[in-house]
Amino acid sequence: MLMPLLRNGIPKPISKIRARFSTASSIAGRKSYKLFSLGDFSLCEGATLRDAKLAYKTYGSLNAQGDNAIVYPTWFSGRHWDNEWLIGSDMGLDPSKYFIIVPNMLGNGLSTSPSNSAPPYDKARFPNVRVQDNVRAQHKLVTEEFGIQTLKLVLGWSMGAGQTFQWAVSYPKMVERILPFCGSARTSPHNQVFLEGVKAALASDDAFQSGWYNQLPTKGLRAAARVYAGWGFSQAFYWNETWRELGFSSLEDFLVGYWEGFFLDDRDPNNLLAMLWTWKNGNVGLTPGFDGSLERALASIQAKAIVMPAEKDLYFPPEDEEYETSFMPNAKLRIIPGVWGHFAGTGLNPVDAKFIDDAVKELLNS
Template structure:
């Protein structure tokens, strides 16, 4: 998990005007870059995820096979490995860490891809959840560079309903007195545990809970799942300010805010030249299929392919082998096209 590399961004000016001095982008690569640099794939991380959390979709014999492709997994700004509230020196440390957009993340990743590796074309950009949002952004920011995109369980623009859900997560963290306005010395664990329980009602579908499918993950009861999986998830090396930084990025995600589009999301989607295979999950409560059906209508060369089943948003987490096979098969088909 500690095996990763750092790309020095230097003085990195963000979309909202702040400059992170000595900014860093953490990343990991899988496979070998071809001599013609034509086998590169970018696979960004998701809300609170780190590069190793993406490895379930990478491996021998899979679509993202390191024997065939050079897979770059950049860590999001704010995730604790790349520049984040938890690792940035004053004055932009902790509660003073600046606002970061999806556009900023992709701008940093583009520098990594072009400056570190000299890559001019990407065979594929793909990602889950916030990684899907970055996937859309790649296609809008760099339409001549990205050949294919496969965003799954994510969106090009955060919906109002999604923003409301995230307000609940934010409120749970900040309501803990130990949070101290973001200037805590120890993690506000009561707030993090509360946020985990808010999240628990959204990550998986109603049918998942009705069928007690948490038992297939090794949890003996509903309470065991809430504590063992969800609270454990939020307490596993995750920092409250980091979570709030990425939450703001998520809430304010919209490819229409890319410079040159003046907030016009439809125009931004129409500018995409990549072949797109968009995969929402059938019962995702964050990013329902009808939202992505709207996006697909505006992308010139796009297909909507719904991941069937009851695992909701976590169909894209690698938790369920059936969903993993579905996503892997779709990526294989897209890469062969």
């Protein structure tokens, strides 16, 4: 499945960013991935995913010492190829130096998900998966498949940032550095309310049938997309009509072409809601040993960190990361400036992409 922007014709700035994926063969290459067998994988909330699989892709090679590995988890509805904009020979995540592992989140449609599970745990019966479960699954992959004992860096955007924090809390001695961008260690109550709105819009479509649809509830998906649109980018992004930089011709063209296209791009509703549950319930304080305390969990992090909220992110606002960073012994807060809001972390615009890449380079070289 192509990215929605490619599908709708490649706007110029995007075509530059994504030039290296523009041929049919390389698109097929991007889509390829491996499956790691998790076996019968028991979840924090009690269910067991039987014969569970973690889909992943790697870039570069593990060196003889096994000390050049980086983990870069995916985000809400994202797939490994959506992370590739930050990987390249001229970038911090340079595959000629590092072994970069991109695990797909449980529920994203490639790893074990509502859409690809066998009954009885399929579709609306897919069990609740926590961020902790994702990170434990990734840890199995990293240690059992590759025998890796230390990670140079864990990083990620949005829910990928949530997994990044969790890695540093769950495996403090293993993770040397973290760079979570536009995400948090605990999902804030306002963020939960935003997610409730997205969920309600999606579920309001009768065709959703409480998750037992045989045909996609596209009206609900489009509604969820339109709800999301106001949150994904900042007020100033819309005021300035910055969407023109992405090749859209009007506000409505952006809402349909970008947002509805995004949600119709092979995003299964049950998958979305499974990941949404994971997101809504994210909290490193729930890791065993911290008695529910976010602050104590953050204080236990040993990794050197650059924490990067975006200046105008409406659901992961910078003040939340200022708060979280204040408990971390070895962390810098570095705000991504500008109007792109949460979507500063998508790689959609070269300025923010460079700002993040510069931080990756700095952190890796420290």
